[in-house]
Amino acid sequence: MSEAFDLVILGSGPGGYVAAIRAAQLGMKVAIVERERLGGICLNWGCIPTKALLRTSEIYHYMTHADAYGLSATGVSFDLAKIVERSRKVAGQLNGGVKGLMKKNKVTVVEGVGALTAPAEVTVTTGDTTRVLTGKNVIVATGARARDLPGVAADGKRVWTYRHAMVPAEMPTKLLVIGSGAIGVEFASFYSDMAAKVTVVEMLDRVLPVEDEDVSAFMAKALAKQGMTIVTGAKVSDVKPGADSVSATITTADGKATTDSYSHVIVAIGIVPNTENIGLEALGVKTDRGHIVTDGYGATGVPGLWAIGDVTGPPWLAHKASHEGVIAVEKMAGLAGVHPLDTGNIPGCTYSRPQVASVGMTEAKAIAAGHAVKVGKFPFIGNGKAIALGEAEGFVKTVFDAATGELLGAHMVGAEVTELIQGYMVARQLETTEVELQHAVFPHPTLSEMMHESVLDAYGRALHY
Template identity: 60%
Template structure:
């Protein structure tokens, strides 16, 4: 069978790949996309989306327990874990079908199967129908990443889970150990804790949510502990002894080794890029610790081969992948493309309370030699947060002293994942403290705390 020819072939149909394919098609290219599992990738099917659906159920359950505070009555509270999971799978399915519709609408050829690149400009797909050969001048790698597995701590789907097992749990854990307190670990810890599991989180770094500003981490930790989470920092799980229905974890903390028993373990210790089996080394692609090395325009150094999203390294975020996909499609079409700046990409964690940030932490800004002004505002001074019964939170902003450049913004509390975009836009438009001070924020909204934090950096806050 003769090879099918395209202008651009995208390998991987996650939020990087499918967006790149759509943008390339919009720009008049003949596009094929290869996917070995589900359209929408991990994000839509086993990541961002279904976890948010689960966390929403936990949030509603948490609020039901607080009914009396709001003058409401709710008795005999309970949940059906299967129904909670079924709802989250339904949400994922709806969005995955939506991607299939978008592929059809944009006349993108979808090829299901595992891809390899036997030579420059060639893609071989092994699928249910046998082998298909495709050719294109441009190939975009968007193969994503999977859970990192540490030796001895490998998942078995029964006692030890990855995020995949946790999204479709075979049972409700009673005593749960979560290894790793990044976004994935803390979100699952938050979910199962709210549903009544006894949860312990072990973090190798000196604080939970280690990529966040230290002050925000400390605030979040206090809230987690208040909710009953047990948190062990500067700790490491050395081994897991598996027996019938239980796991004994050997945890090294403060130079001592202690043993604790759990019925379930979730390993959330990072990710590794899906670089195997593609034939990348043979093509001359440079790989460093499972990630493809690229320049700021996602070029791999091999003519016509680009890498976007998780496979191209941190930050491992869906929205970064999507923007890189658009940028590469525009670059291929000869448009003036702008590189994606990692420090302008917001990070959001949907635990309770939520955490969101963009730009530099206070420590990083100082390390880079900036003279800074820092402003903070607590939600307890915000009318809307108090009315919502969610006054646990704060906004922290960091400005460059001389120019008033917004270097970073960090938030913890109710709906901060929806508010962070205000500061993201501010940074994109190169806003200064003066612009933000002169912006009229609507009242009553939680977003007013963003305004007050800016004012606080210059000793002008009104409500504290």
């Protein structure tokens, strides 16, 4: 016997649970299926617990550099078990928060492994029991998992994925990070600040390769200055875990191969969508390299079947998934004025030290798209608040269309830029031009003044540098 709902959601990550809440607000009877923990990867094994770890390493960095602030801190040390415990408590608190939200919004939570057995039917298996849920609509929000290095399976001892790296039983002494996207750079930053000797290897020609080239160049120098070894245009092979170490061979673009030994390896080379064994093939759902193909509203082409979040492709970001969930639900509900997702207005953030944040086109992509551009750039060293904070390294860069004044993109690197980027995202959402941004009044003293100065600089009007 099946249970009928207006909407059944497969997966309770930031896409799934937000979609459930919005659907409940619109009067739908909703069920959400989760095989592990409410909140998905982001709340339990990604966005949130990693930020807890990075906050610890940031404070540890300040404590070990207290003299720069006229302070004295002696005998500074850390307890790895307590660091991990704090991170897990943060994740647990938010998991409990999602449970509370589901109860508040009268969303039925079904624990177990779900699969599509018809376009409007999800069968959930829990142990030896099954439960059939039918929905007028079904949303697939099954997310993604870490991609393994070919030929090497992460064992959780010497070779880690992000999950292992968040709950280390021991602190690495010599760490190899394979991949320099946001995940790789964040873990490199955390472990480096906690005194590990870190090597980062990137297959492409620059770290953080999706970011603006100026940001990538700055980050490479900043990470090297912190003591990391940065190797780009290289590949890693022959990863061989042992009892107390792991060996790996790094081959650079010129063909030179070097084999070395490390205490641990973190593999951060991307993700794999969770699309296997959930019934997509039988329903004729289109996929592209494993990701579900959707339109701008999350529709799959199969009537009543929708997909959102990491399972649908890049950018693989929690806030993108949440927004997609709201759009899909409002579209299926027939609300007027629902707009398709504009991925150009989705900000990206890397919470390393220094932080990186961006939205819109890089300078290179803007030029490649045929724009004549005006580019502004303002350094942290020209900002009073940054100097007072002792965080005078970094810059803010803005890219405008020279003919129309459209803000094509904004790129930042430095302290707290992940909190600043939202200003430029709102400006793009409102289709603001350089004129409005030039006339906006920014509070003093704040880091946000650099945003204003960068805009002014694009038009030869910077005041403080």
